[in-house]
Amino acid sequence: MTRTLDPANKTAPASVGLVWRVIPPGLYGGRASTLVERSALVNRRGWFVLVGGAFEPILFLWSLGLGFGQFVASVAGPDGRPVSYAAFVAPALLAASAMNGAVYDATFNVFFKFKYAKLYDAMLATPMGPLDIAMGEIAWALLRGGLYSAGFLGVMLAMGLIASPWALLALPAALLVAFAFAAVGMAATTFMRSWQDFDLVQLAVLPMFLFSTTFFPLSVYPGWLQTVVTWTPLYHAIELMRGLTLGVVGWGMLGHVAYFAVLAAVGTVVAARRLGSLLLD
Amino acid sequence: MEHLVEAKALTKHFGTFAAVRGIDVEVRRGEAFGFLGPNGAGKSSTMRMIACVSGRTGGELKVLGMDPERDGPRIRARIGVVPQLDNLDLELTVRQNLQIYGRYFGMSRQQCREKAVELLEFAQLSDRADQEVEPLSGGMKRRLTIARSLVNDPELLLLDEPTTGLDPQARHLLWDRLFRLKQDGVTLIITTHYMDEAEQLCDRLVVMDGGRIAAEGSPGELINRYSTKEVLELRFQPGAEKPDLERFAERVEVLPDRLLLYTQDGEHTLAKVHEHGVQPIQSLVRRSSLEDVFLRLTGRTLVD
Missing domain, CATH: 3.40.50.300 (P-loop containing nucleotide triphosphate hydrolases)
Structure with missing residues (x-):
């Protein structure tokens, strides 16, 4: 490779160049937070919907933890030591609630605003760009997921299902998980053509909810299914939550964190770029 | 600027x-x-x-x-x-x-x-x-x-x-x-x-x-550029043979039931048309509008 040594023609450093290639100028107006403000304004009146969503995992916990807990004395925890069934299932439900809250907001709600309310068209007539919209919507979805998670952690604490101060980190972890699911959900939504396509979201979320070691340890599955399960994002979220709430912590957890950081970043950029190409033709 | x-x-x-x-x-x-x-x-x-x-x-x-x-x-x-x-x-x-x-x-x-x-x-x-x-x-x-x-x-x-x-x-x-x-x-x-x-x-x-x-x-x-000051609209029975009035106006447009005569003085043209023995069932003199310009420039064919 040859290099031109023309000082007047000095371009920006390579890292900045890469950022601008991924996020071209004009995509971002630096006002994503006003979109969160809008969502807060809208939900001020629909706050009961928000609160309602928090009850779902709590009901699951009560029914499964108390019901199943009668038959299953204990389950092998992350480090092999036995834990109560409720303590096993609760962190998984925590992860699942972060996922559900985020996915719901980033798919159904975003699709409606994008396709029918034409809300984003109105926003793009202002200095805001597609990246502001993607970031603003994802931020709201993750705040909602985080809200559910915080409530659920409180319930876990009250039920004596938290075994370690590491559990404090479960909240930021839940936010990261919600961020990743919201970003991927929103990116997927930009590819949806009609409401029928949302069956695919259910098709992805429900099996993940049932099989990603939410209710049973990985060892109960046949070998091939175990492999598939370890690829799913919810599995990584559950591993993270279980380790933190049961106090079984290791460096390996950073791998899960990295997994979600990558999903979050890729999802956000894809969502922004797709919105840009769909709305700014 | x-x-x-x-x-x-x-x-x-x-x-x-x-x-x-x-x-x-x-x-x-x-x-x-x-x-x-x-x-x-x-x-x-x-x-x-x-x-x-x-x-x-x-x-x-x-x-x-x-x-x-x-x-x-x-x-x-x-x-x-x-x-x-x-x-x-x-x-x-x-x-x-x-x-x-x-x-x-x-x-x-x-x-x-x-x-x-x-x-x-x-x-x-x-x-x-x-x-x-x-x-x-x-x-x-x-x-x-x-x-x-x-x-x-x-x-x-x-x-x-x-x-x-x-x-x-x-x-x-x-x-x-x-x-x-x-x-x-x-x-x-x-x-x-x-x-x-x-x-x-x-x-x-x-x-x-x-x-x-x-x-x-x-x-x-x-x-001024694309139309005349006034337009004389002459309405005939649908399907009736329409007379050739080209010489009385700067431009004549033929519609299914009407003739539009583009002219500087509509009343004057109407008088001449009457002199010529043409009897439309209805006549109307009006000022040229932007609509006349528009239809002249973009045609009367329906575009959808």
Whole structure:
């Protein structure tokens, strides 16, 4: 490779160049937070919907933890030591609630605003760009997921299902998980053509909810299914939550964190770029 | 800066379809400029390029002296856009719609509150301020959309078919608001296919057809150039043989049941037609309008 040594023609450093290639100028107006403000304004009146969503995992916990807990004395925890069934299932439900809250907001709600309310068209007539919209919507979805998670952690604490101060980190972890699911959900939504396509979201979320070691340890599955399960994002979220709430912590957890950081970043950029190409033709 | 918009050989393609095929446009500060044309003429595509929400395929475009390609957000910060279809935020109240829109422009909450009160007044919606948007009438929604576009005190306001679908009362009220804006020094760019609207509002306009500019000028100039002072309309029984009156007028247009005679003096021509022994079942002398210019330039064939 040859290099031109023309000082007047000095371009920006390579890292900045890469950022601008991924996020071209004009995509971002630096006002994503006003979109969160809008969502807060809208939900001020629909706050009961928000609160309602928090009850779902709590009901699951009560029914499964108390019901199943009668038959299953204990389950092998992350480090092999036995834990109560409720303590096993609760962190998984925590992860699942972060996922559900985020996915719901980033798919159904975003699709409606994008396709029918034409809300984003109105926003793009202002200095805001597609990246502001993607970031603003994802931020709201993750705040909602985080809200559910915080409530659920409180319930876990009250039920004596938290075994370690590491559990404090479960909240930021839940936010990261919600961020990743919201970003991927929103990116997927930009590819949806009609409401029928949302069956695919259910098709992805429900099996993940049932099989990603939410209710049973990985060892109960046949070998091939175990492999598939370890690829799913919810599995990584559950591993993270279980380790933190049961106090079984290791460096390996950073791998899960990295997994979600990558999903979050890729999802956000894809969502922004797709919105840009769909709305700014 | 004399020209708020300057386009040279501006083109826009969607795949293989050429929506705008090389237009030259200059919009001066303080004027009301119109894009007229049938559906599919390329008006909205042009508006979207000026609004910096659609990239150009070729040519040059400067808005407020800047290049939309590079300075989109900075240009959008200083213009207002009224889209063809209202895209108000139906999950918010009338007042909240204005306030949050100001926030999108980076205004402080205090500024947004004050601006909303002022604009509600302007749009004559103060008594509906804290109601939902959905139950508002078409005219009210349109006024709210226009009020929303003014939240950032734009120098340039883009209105895409501002009165389509409104009843006459609502249209006149809206025109009245637009006049007031013009008096306040806001430059207006309007697309419309209503000729009366263009004659009412526009200082200067272009007629677009098939992605090109077919004519440019003030409404009066265009009428002088492409039509005559008056038009004599002669109505005959449908299907009846129509006489050849070519020699009595500068131009004659033959419609299924009518003849249109373009002439400087309609009454005089009518007298001559009568002298010639032609007896239409109805006759009407009227002034030439922009509609005559429009139909002459873009034809009478229905374009959908």
